[in-house]
Amino acid sequence: xxxxxxxxxxxxxxxxxxxxxxxxxxxxxxxxxxxxxxxxxxxxxxxxxxxxxxxxxxxxxxxxxxxxxxxxxxxxxxxxxxxxxxxxxxxxxxxxxxxxxxxxxxxxxxxxxxxxxxxxxxxxxxxxxxxxxxxxxxxxxxxxxxxxxxxxxxxxxxxxxxxxxxxxxxxxxxxxxxxxxxxxxxxxxxxxxxxxxxxxxxxxxxxxxxxxxxxxxxxxxxxxxxxxxxxxxxxxxxxxxxxxxxxxxxxxxxxxxxxxxxxxxxxxxxxxxxxxxxxxxxxxxxxxxxxxxxxxxxxxxxxxxxxxxxxxxxxxxxxxxxxxxxxxxxxxxxxxxxxxxxxxxxxxxxxxxxxxxxxxxxxxxxxxxxxxxxxxxxxxxxxxxxxxxxxxxxxxxxxxxxxxxxxxxxxxxxxxxxxxxxxxxxxxxxxxxxxxxxxxxxxxxxxxxxxxxxxxxxxxxxxxxxxxxxxxxxxxxxxxxxxxxxxxxxxxxxxxxxxxxxxxxxxxxxxxxxxxxxxxxxxxxxxxxxxxxxxxxxxxxxxxxxxxxxxxxxxxxxxxxxxxxxxxxxxxxxxxxxxxxxxxxxxxxxxxxxxxx
Amino acid sequence: xxxxxxxxxxxxxxxxxxxxxxxxxxxxxxxxxxxxxxxxxxxxxxxxxxxxxxxxxxxxxxxxxxxxxxxxxxxxxxxxxxxxxxxxxxxxxxxxxxxxxxxxxxxxxxxxxxxxxxxxxxxxxxxxxxxxxxxxxxxxxxxxxxxxxxxxxxxx
Ligand SMILES: Cc1cc2nc3c(=O)[nH]c(=O)nc-3n(C[C@H](O)[C@H](O)[C@H](O)COP(=O)(O)O)c2cc1C
Ligand code: FES
Numbered sequence: 001x002x003x004x005x006x007x008x009x010x011x012x013x014x015x016x017x018x019x020x021x022x023x024x025x026x027x028x029x030x031x032x033x034x035x036x037x038x039x040x041x042x043x044x045x046x047x048x049x050x051x052x053x054x055x056x057x058x059x060x061x062x063x064x065x066x067x068x069x070x071x072x073x074x075x076x077x078x079x080x081x082x083x084x085x086x087x088x089x090x091x092x093x094x095x096x097x098x099x100x101x102x103x104x105x106x107x108x109x110x111x112x113x114x115x116x117x118x119x120x121x122x123x124x125x126x127x128x129x130x131x132x133x134x135x136x137x138x139x140x141x142x143x144x145x146x147x148x149x150x151x152x153x154x155x156x157x158x159x160x161x162x163x164x165x166x167x168x169x170x171x172x173x174x175x176x177x178x179x180x181x182x183x184x185x186x187x188x189x190x191x192x193x194x195x196x197x198x199x200x201x202x203x204x205x206x207x208x209x210x211x212x213x214x215x216x217x218x219x220x221x222x223x224x225x226x227x228x229x230x231x232x233x234x235x236x237x238x239x240x241x242x243x244x245x246x247x248x249x250x251x252x253x254x255x256x257x258x259x260x261x262x263x264x265x266x267x268x269x270x271x272x273x274x275x276x277x278x279x280x281x282x283x284x285x286x287x288x289x290x291x292x293x294x295x296x297x298x299x300x301x302x303x304x305x306x307x308x309x310x311x312x313x314x315x316x317x318x319x320x321x322x323x324x325x326x327x328x329x330x331x332x333x334x335x336x337x338x339x340x341x342x343x344x345x346x347x348x349x350x351x352x353x354x355x356x357x358x359x360x361x362x363x364x365x366x367x368x369x370x371x372x373x374x375x376x377x378x379x380x381x382x383x384x385x386x387x388x389x390x391x392x393x394x395x396x397x398x399x400x401x402x403x404x405x406x407x408x409x410x411x412x413x414x415x416x417x418x419x420x421x422x423x424x425x426x427x428x429x430x431x432x433x434x435x436x437x438x439x440x441x442x443x444x445x446x447x448x449x450x451x452x453x454x455x456x457x458x459x460x461x462x463x464x465x466x467x468x469x470x471x472x473x474x475x476x477x478x479x480x481x482x483x484x485x486x487x488x489x490x491x492x493x494x495x496x497x498x499x500x501x502x503x504x505x506x507x508x509x510x511x512x513x514x515x516x517x518x519x520x521x522x523x524x525x526x527x528x529x530x531x532x533x534x535x536x537x538x539x540x541x542x543x544x545x546x547x548x549x550x551x552x553x554x555x556x557x558x559x560x561x562x563x564x565x566x567x568x569x570x571x572x573x574x575x576x577x578x579x580x581x582x583x584x585x586x587x588x589x590x591x592x593x594x595x596x597x
Numbered sequence: 598x599x600x601x602x603x604x605x606x607x608x609x610x611x612x613x614x615x616x617x618x619x620x621x622x623x624x625x626x627x628x629x630x631x632x633x634x635x636x637x638x639x640x641x642x643x644x645x646x647x648x649x650x651x652x653x654x655x656x657x658x659x660x661x662x663x664x665x666x667x668x669x670x671x672x673x674x675x676x677x678x679x680x681x682x683x684x685x686x687x688x689x690x691x692x693x694x695x696x697x698x699x700x701x702x703x704x705x706x707x708x709x710x711x712x713x714x715x716x717x718x719x720x721x722x723x724x725x726x727x728x729x730x731x732x733x734x735x736x737x738x739x740x741x742x743x744x745x746x747x748x749x750x751x752x753x
Contacts, residue, residue, distance in 0.1 A: 015725045018736035049752025200681030200720035238628075240667055240722060241734060279624055280664030282719065295625035355724060357683030363725040395682065419602075429724075431682045437662060445685050449719060515704040560698065582694065 004042040006083060008032075011057040011124060011208060014242065015364075016299030016365045020071065021056035027075035028058070032083065038487065041083050046131075047211015049124035050365035051111055054094065059124075064106040067092040111362050111381050116343065118351045119167075119204075119327040120367045123211030123573065128246050131253040132467070134214040140259055142333035146222050147267040155226035156182060159329065161337030163349030167286075168194055168322030169400070169426045169502070171348075171415040177319060180309035182227045184317035189229035191220055192294075195236040195243070196278050196285035200449065202429035202506055204353040204365055205323035209236065209243035213250035217260065217273060219326030222333060224271050224338035227319055232273045235290050238280060247275055282453035286501050287320045289455070301501035311535060322427075324353055329384025344370035348414035352425070358432040359386045373493075375409040378432055389434040393517070397426025399446045399453075400506030402438060404511030413470040422513045438535035439518040440525055443511045444472040463506025465496035468511060477538040478529040489515055534596055537581040541597050544585075546571035548593035555585035556595065602640050603663075609644040616649070623651060623659055627666060628698060636667040639717060672707045672714035674752045676700075677731040680721030689728040695742035696730070699749055712753070 010025045028043050049057045060076065065088055067078065074092055083566035103109050117123075120273045126133035133227060133527070134140070146155055150205050160175030161469065181189065190508050193216055197205040209216065220232040236244055251273055254260040262270045275293050283289050291313045293299035303324030312318020330348065332340045341349045345389035348370040354377060357363050361383030374394060378384070385391050393403045396413075402423035404411070411417050415425050417431050433442065451465040474480045492508035492515075499505045515522065524532050531539045544564075549571040556564040556572060566572030586594045600608070612629045616622030626649065630641045637660055647651045660666040679694045692703075696715060700708055707714040723729045726738025730748070737748055 014721075014736060015738065016722045018723055018729070018738045029609060052723070055726075108603070169678070188618055197722065198655075200679075201683040201724050202720075203722040205722055206722040239718070277625070277628060279666065281662060294619040295626065296659070298659055300662075355683075357724040357727060358686045363683070363727070398682070401644075431686060433686055437686050445682070453719075471730075566684065 004040060007061040008041060008042045008043045008078075008083070009046045010043060011047075011049045011055060011060065011061040011504060012045040013052065013124075014203075015048065015052030015208060016055035016057055019055040019069075023072040023214050024056050024058065024070050028079065029073035030078035031075050033086055035079055035150070037079070037083055044127045045129075045196055046126060047123040047128050048207040048365065050120070050207070052365075053363045054360070057124075059106055063088075063104075064283050065104050065278055066094050066106045066109060068412075070093050072204070077447065080175065083160045093341045095150055111364070111366065111383070112371070114376065114381055115367050116351050116369050117367045118331050118340070119208060119215075119324045119353055120211075120365065121331065121364075121447075122215060123207055123285075125531075126212070127209055128213055129249055131214060131250070131257060132368060134212070139330070140218055143218050143221050143259065143328040144265060146225055146333060147265050147269060149249075152182060152226045152228065155222060155333065157236060158333060158337045159226075162328075162332045162340040163337070163347075164325065164328055164332060165345070165415065166322060166347065167324035167328075167352065167427070169397070171201075171425055174321060174325055177309065177321075177401045178223065178227055180307070181229075181317050181319040184310045186317050187228075188316045189227055190313045190316055190318040191223045191227065191229045191232045192287075192290070192318060193220055193232065193234040193326050194242075194287065194290060195234055195325070196286065197237060197240075197427065198282040198285040198453075199400075199427045199429050201395075201431045202355045202398060202427040204355055204428060205252065206240055206243055207365055208323050208327050208353075209240065210246050213246045214241075214254065215327045215330055216247075216323060217250055217254055219297070219329035220273060221260070221264070221271055222329050223319065223321070223326070225269055229319070230270055230272065232271070233276050233294055233313070234273065235276045235278055235284075235294060236292060237278045243577070244275060244277065275320050280456075282434060282449075283455045283501070283503055286503060289501070290320070298455075300457050301503075303500060324428075328399075345412060345414045347416055352413070352428055354430050355431070356382045358430075359387055359389065359434040359437065360384070361430040370414050371412045373410050373412055374404065374430075377413070377430065378409070382432065385432065385434050386394065391432070391437065392435050392437060393433045393439065395423075395431040395433065395510070396429070397424040397509075398429050399427075399449050400424060400502065400509055401426045403433075403442065403517060404513070405517045422509070422516060424509070436533050436535065438476075438531050438533035439514045439521050440472065440476055441533075441535050442474055444469065446510040447472060447507065450503060454503060454507075458498075458500035458504060459497045460498040461500065461507065464491055465507050468508070472511070475525050476531070476536045478525065480522075480526040482523070484526070485515065485519070530597075537583075540581050540583075540584070541576065542574055542579060542581065542586055543597065544572050544574055545593050545594045545595060546573075548591055550591050550593070552590065554588045554590065558584040558588040560584060600634070604635065604639045606640060606644045606695075609641045610648060613645060613648040623649065623656065627656075627660060630688040631666060636670050640742060670707070670709050670711065674712065674733055675714045675716060675720065675731075676749075677716050679716045679719075679721045679723075679727070679729045679731075680717045681724060682725035683720075683729075684728040691742050692728050692740050692745060695745040696749070699746050713749070 058067040164174045165171045289299040289301040308318040354369045496508045563575040
């Protein structure tokens with residue numbers, strides 16, 4: 001490889017691409033060529049840096065200067081000032097939220113300083129389309145070590161020592177699961193990577209697939225060797241076209257390098273990887289449904305046992321792990337299980353990737369050791385609540401998870417602590433909510449999701465979620481009764497108890513936790529017919545204050561149903577019977593003369 | 598423009614051929630058929646059934662189970678409005694309403710001129726930029742309702 005004096009990394013993750021990073025990449029290349037710097041400076045498109053909110057992101061090494069919200073027009077300044085004259089472009093630096101001072105170095109930005117990146121270690125550092133960049137970062141070293149120095153049982157022992165647990169939601173100890181599959185009788189076995197990432201609000205798997213596809217291949221290879229499997233499937237959502245493209249490319253390259261295929265590195269071990277595109281059903285993330293889908297059937301879960309380790313894909317012993325789980329494996333093998341187990345809490349070892357979203361300043365992806373508190377993650381890394389509003393709750397674990405409140409802010413994050421509080425780790429989506437989020441609406445939102453995604457096989461899930469949703473609709477439209485709350489709770493517990501698979505067993509969680517921590521909000525909807533957060537439109541009233549109205553008429557123009565009347569002389573009024581509560585007038589009024597109650 | 602039945606049948610046979618004697622081919626075959634014709638036409642499904650020796654009822658069952666398969670023609674462009682959690686708390690419902698209002702189209706429906714199909718989806722995976730929509734393969738983030746008409750105007 002040629003030597004360059006500087007590297008310019010341009011984020012090519014989905015977030016930055018949609019903010020226009022491809023234009024930035026082209027502009028940088030053009031400018032660099034124009035200045036004849038192209039044999040000294042290399043421009044590298046990378047995977048996601050995690051701080052999607054501040055994208056498009058450009059990082060210049062060796063200094064590690066972090067530029068955010070870069071536009072193609074800024075490229076010229078970066079090239080001329082920074083790369084040519086060696087002066088940082090202060091204007092584009094990340095600004096500290098309080099002092100508004102620019103933070104030049106990547107490592108000093110609070111969003112990054114508390115992170116420990118294992119699963120995400122290459123995301124944003126390397127060009128995912130180039131296997132050599134992965135290899136330079138010790139890629140495939142773990143595979144070599146495993147094939148030349150370790151017996152399959154040693155590999156499993158190492159993973160057990162690491163304490164790694166499934167990152168797909170369940171948190172089952174990975175080493176133990178591998179051991180079950182390794183011990184299962186049969187000469188044909190499969191390993192599967194679950195890249196269905198169905199939880200809305202979580203996108204860590206996507207970033208890993210797009211930013212570091214070889215780590216997943218290496219993880220699968222190591223797992224295959226340990227369990228005696230010679231074939232792998234990666235089941236990836238069709239909504240992630242870029243991830244699929246990068247995986248295909250990675251597989252081709254690994255084959256060219258002799259790291260996939262027959263007799264890998266002359267060890268006698270052969271291994272092949274296939275990609276399967278999902279077809280758009282949340283329940284297919286559940287392992288037995290996923291396997292049914294690979295087999296070409298409707299993706300419906302089946303009761304376990306038998307577990308996949310004994311009877312999985314095409315009835316052969318199969319081991320299925322999540323993307324993030326697989327991505328941790330190579331580093332665990334390289335650094336040793338004990339190294340990984342030194343991080344985290346007593347029962348939840350290592351690091352976990354969280355997707356910070358919602359009403360938070362720095363939305364994006366962070367990887368932190370287990371045991372950090374929710375406050376540290378939301379306020380220190382996430383930069384606190386958007387617009388200085390008040391924190392109300394954080395929803396953890398997607399549609400199967402729950403909402404936690406202010407009193408949980410100092411809870412150290414681990415599988416056990418979250419479950420005890422009524423939420424779950426899930427895939428690691430943290431959706432932050434502020435005072436303007438209505439918790440009844442949130443519960444309804446999740447139930448709409450699970451209700452629509454219920455596969456319909458078992459009655460408690462199919463009918464129970466439907467009835468719960470009807471009750472929540474009744475409450476948010478102001479027609480609920482206090483008895484409904486008891487019925488709702490009873491039904492929720494029943495659905496939780498009696499459903500066939502994880503979808504139904506966890507679907508009531510958002511309802512149960514909001515009932516537990518925000519019962520007063522439910523009661524306000526029922527008794528006072530009022531939505532305290534001002535989010536449930538059926539309970540809202542928009543009223544024009546005649547004193548403040550300047551009779552400009554903008555509200556009447558904005559109203560899609562023409563229910564506002566008035567003229568230059570008479571203040572405008574809203575016909576409450578016709579109003580559809582869309583809020584268009586409220587947003588348009590230049591004088592804040594409209595009240596929302 | 599419209600293909601004749603014979604053309605549909607022969608094209609479908611070509612798609613099925615490599616999967617004939619292999620396991621687990623139905624979903625990839627349907628994906629390829631849909632890519633070819635834009636949706637799963639009745640003729641194509643019947644051909645898949647006879648060629649792969651799978652009952653039509655089973656094919657129909659699979660096709661209706663997955664959100665990705667369509668039994669009706671679709672617009673030239675697909676607008677996917679994210680209704681995931683992150684987008685919901687940042688106001689995606691208003692974006693959806695704006696799209697509906699601008700195009701006079703309902704969820705999961707297609708405009709009369711076959712220009713757009715509107716699909717609410719669970720999460721696009723760009724939650725950091727919520728609220729987000731996707732038109733075909735392009736993602737647009739940090740939206741407010743007023744930006745919607747401009748985006749729509751970019752697609753003919
Ligand atoms: C309804 C439902 C949806 C699921 N969705 C996913 C998913 O999108 N991704 C995932 O990795 N696991 C998902 N799971 C968990 C899988 O069933 C399985 O436990 C996991 O892939 C095992 O891998 P792990 O041990 O590495 O976590 C889901 C489970 C249920 C019940
Ligand atoms: S919730 Fe909208 S992109 Fe994820």
